[in-house]
Amino acid sequence: MNVIVLMKRIPDLVEDLEVDGSGKALDAELLKLTLNEFDDHALEEALLLKEAAGGEVTAVALDGEEVDKMLFTALAKGADRALKIEGAGAVDGTVPLARVFAEVIRGRPFDLVLTGVQAADDRDGQLAPTVAALLDLPCVEVVTAVHPEDGKVSLHKEYSGGVVGEFEVDLPAVLGIQAARQTPRYAPVSKVRQIQQSATLETVAGAAGNGGGLTVVQMTPPETGAGAQMLSGVDELVALLESKGVLR
Amino acid sequence: MSGDVLVVAEHLGGAFADVTFELLGLGKKLAAAGGGSTAVALIGGDEAMAGGLGAADRVLAVGGPELADFNPESWAAALEAAVEAARPRIVLVGYTAMGMDLASTLAARTGMPHAAFCVGAEAGERVTAVSQLYGGKMNVTCDLGAGPCVLSVLAGNFPADDGHADGSPPVEKLPAPAARGRVRFKRLIEPEAGDVDITAQEVLVAVGRGIGSKDDIEVAEELAEALGAAVAATRPLIDAGWLPKTRQVGKSGLKVSPKVYLALGVSGAPEHIEGMKSSGTIIAVNTDRHAPIFNFAHYGMVADLFDVCEELTEAVEERKG
Ligand SMILES: Cc1cc2nc3c(=O)[nH]c(=O)nc-3n(C[C@H](O)[C@H](O)[C@H](O)COP(=O)(O)OP(=O)(O)OC[C@H]3O[C@@H](n4cnc5c(N)ncnc54)[C@H](O)[C@@H]3O)c2cc1C
Numbered sequence: 385m386n387v388i389v390l391m392k393r394i395p396d397l398v399e400d401l402e403v404d405g406s407g408k409a410l411d412a413e414l415l416k417l418t419l420n421e422f423d424d425h426a427l428e429e430a431l432l433l434k435e436a437a438g439g440e441v442t443a444v445a446l447d448g449e450e451v452d453k454m455l456f457t458a459l460a461k462g463a464d465r466a467l468k469i470e471g472a473g474a475v476d477g478t479v480p481l482a483r484v485f486a487e488v489i490r491g492r493p494f495d496l497v498l499t500g501v502q503a504a505d506d507r508d509g510q511l512a513p514t515v516a517a518l519l520d521l522p523c524v525e526v527v528t529a530v531h532p533e534d535g536k537v538s539l540h541k542e543y544s545g546g547v548v549g550e551f552e553v554d555l556p557a558v559l560g561i562q563a564a565r566q567t568p569r570y571a572p573v574s575k576v577r578q579i580q581q582s583a584t585l586e587t588v589a590g591a592a593g594n595g596g597g598l599t600v601v602q603m604t605p606p607e608t609g610a611g612a613q614m615l616s617g618v619d620e621l622v623a624l625l626e627s628k629g630v631l632r
Numbered sequence: 633m634s635g636d637v638l639v640v641a642e643h644l645g646g647a648f649a650d651v652t653f654e655l656l657g658l659g660k661k662l663a664a665a666g667g668g669s670t671a672v673a674l675i676g677g678d679e680a681m682a683g684g685l686g687a688a689d690r691v692l693a694v695g696g697p698e699l700a701d702f703n704p705e706s707w708a709a710a711l712e713a714a715v716e717a718a719r720p721r722i723v724l725v726g727y728t729a730m731g732m733d734l735a736s737t738l739a740a741r742t743g744m745p746h747a748a749f750c751v752g753a754e755a756g757e758r759v760t761a762v763s764q765l766y767g768g769k770m771n772v773t774c775d776l777g778a779g780p781c782v783l784s785v786l787a788g789n790f791p792a793d794d795g796h797a798d799g800s801p802p803v804e805k806l807p808a809p810a811a812r813g814r815v816r817f818k819r820l821i822e823p824e825a826g827d828v829d830i831t832a833q834e835v836l837v838a839v840g841r842g843i844g845s846k847d848d849i850e851v852a853e854e855l856a857e858a859l860g861a862a863v864a865a866t867r868p869l870i871d872a873g874w875l876p877k878t879r880q881v882g883k884s885g886l887k888v889s890p891k892v893y894l895a896l897g898v899s900g901a902p903e904h905i906e907g908m909k910s911s912g913t914i915i916a917v918n919t920d921r922h923a924p925i926f927n928f929a930h931y932g933m934v935a936d937l938f939d940v941c942e943e944l945t946e947a948v949e950e951r952k953g
């Protein structure tokens with residue numbers, strides 16, 4: 385089972401985010417980026433598939449800040465190859481981005497392409513179904529447990545309320561991963577360093593494409609409405625709970 | 633171009649998801665603004681289901697029982713057929729587990745611009761949408777052009793009441809496109825019962841990743857016990873195996889509306905908010921004063937959840953004497 389995992393770094397959502405002077409984008413200088421957590425799950429699921437069914441895992445990313453480190457970390461966790469697409473860093477929009485990935489993927493042997501289920505910084509939809517549409521492959525989004533079978537995989541797709549749909553999907557296919565079957569593994573810094581010395585990243589050229597038909601008009605922190613009334617201490621909290629009649 | 637809106641009806645096990653009616657209400661508003669009408673794409677439904685769509689001007693029923701169970705491949709093809717037949721200006725899809733398959737596939741195959749994470753939309757000369765990005769920390773307004781376009785709308789942002797009305801809109805039948813059969817639905821798996829029912833609690837103590845470790849959930853459990861409440865959680869804690877799935881609140885978890893929802897170390901991502909927004913009183917404790925949860929909470933405290941848990945448990949116990 386050869387698995388390609390598409391990986392990306394997004395702003396760390398625990399940090400403060402500020403809008404830049406244009407009023408349409410985040411202030412890049414203040415941004416702290418981190419691996420999209422769903423991509424970490426996608427990589428984990430790929431590694432589990434490899435452990436179960438053999439084959440190779442290839443991590444693929446667009447060139448960008450600290451992307452080398454992200455890819456070396458993927459290698460340290462057990463990916464066999466890491467591929468960096470250069471020259472497409474300015475691509476904005478899911479469809480043009482999918483074209484870049486589809487072009488790179490097309491030439492490689494693979495059974496599965498895994499992405500994270502979503503990225504919190506992307507306003508125009510999911511990459512997995514978009515790549516799948518361009519390559520005319522089957523696709524399922526919001527996937528949790530993938531099990532390899534002969535020429536196909538069986539998987540779970542999560543609906544709401546804990547209800548799960550079980551599907552069977554012919555290979556090759558594209559899947560958007562919500563959660564791996566286990567907590568994503570951790571690669572110690574020492575191991576990443578060691579890999580950085582011994583392994584090399586493959587590079588391939590990608591073309592920057594046009595946007596996806598959306599123009600950003602403005603970016604603002606959400607209006608808070610009345611906003612939360614702030615409490616200054618636990619006594620106020622106790623009084624509040626009392627007033628709501630939930631303290632017995 | 634017409635000002636028509638096509639709403640994708642979402643259903644599972646023969647029942648519509650609430651979001652269908654939220655979309656229908658929004659669709660009527662957007663259609664009225666553009667002088668158009670509202671159609672619903674009912675994929676794999678039956679006549680009885682069409683009868684529940686009284687607020688629509690018409691129903692495009694694609695396929696029958698063979699499409700009754702959601703299937704990303706065959707439903708996407710069915711939606712495309714409905715779009716071809718209706719030629720709408722705006723297609724409204726829920727930003728849900730089903731919608732995430734359908735909307736992006738439609739956009740990729742037709743070239744329609746697509747905005748996801750939508751919490752607002754307007755249809756003037758051009759279509760604009762407000763997307764809630766960065767886990768709820770920013771709202772981005774986008775211009776999608778004159779149309780046609782696709783909007784994936786976050787559940788829980790528009791009143792479902794607006795999508796309910798008596799009426800019997802005409803039903804137009806479309807055949808299901810030929811099945812490609814590469815994706816096969818096998819079965820639905822219902823969640824295991826037996827645990828505490830978090831939807832039936834008066835008070836919930838909800839913990840998020842701010843709790844840090846599995847062992848520390850104990851402090852929340854102690855507080856819950858003192859309050860006669862149950863512990864609920866955000867998805868990452870469930871994924872990590874710290875609590876059972878039955879405790880998950882949100883998009884892929886349960887929808888709860890207790891009298892009091894105490895959120896500890898929960899950032900307030902849109903997928904979580906979806907499940908607890910309608911709680912009576914939401915109280916949030918978070919160390920990040922910019923955490924989106926404070927935009928939805930009625931009361932907030934910028935504090936360490938461990939301090940609050942400890943002090944509050946003590947205070948409640950003391951009160952009981
Ligand atoms: C398709 C899909 C479905 C999803 N379904 C769900 C769902 O059903 N339910 C759900 O919850 N999520 C769901 N998610 C995930 C969601 O996007 C978020 O990742 C998740 O809600 C974040 O959980 P969190 O708030 O616990 O963690 P984080 O976002 O990491 O937030 C942790 C918070 O804790 C605060 N904190 C840290 N330390 C402390 C401390 N000592 N005291 C107080 N505060 C502290 C931080 O400031 C931060 O705000 C879904 C995602 C997708 C893509």
Ligand SMILES: Nc1ncnc2c1ncn2[C@@H]1O[C@H](COP(=O)(O)O)[C@@H](O)[C@H]1O
Pocket residue numbers: 390391392420422423426444445446478481498499500501502503504506509510511512
């Ligand atoms: N620029 C990118 N580089 C690599 N992978 C990406 C990129 N954008 C999106 N992806 C992948 O697609 C997933 C879904 O993101 P999105 O479609 O942006 O919501 C991410 O979790 C990644 O796996």
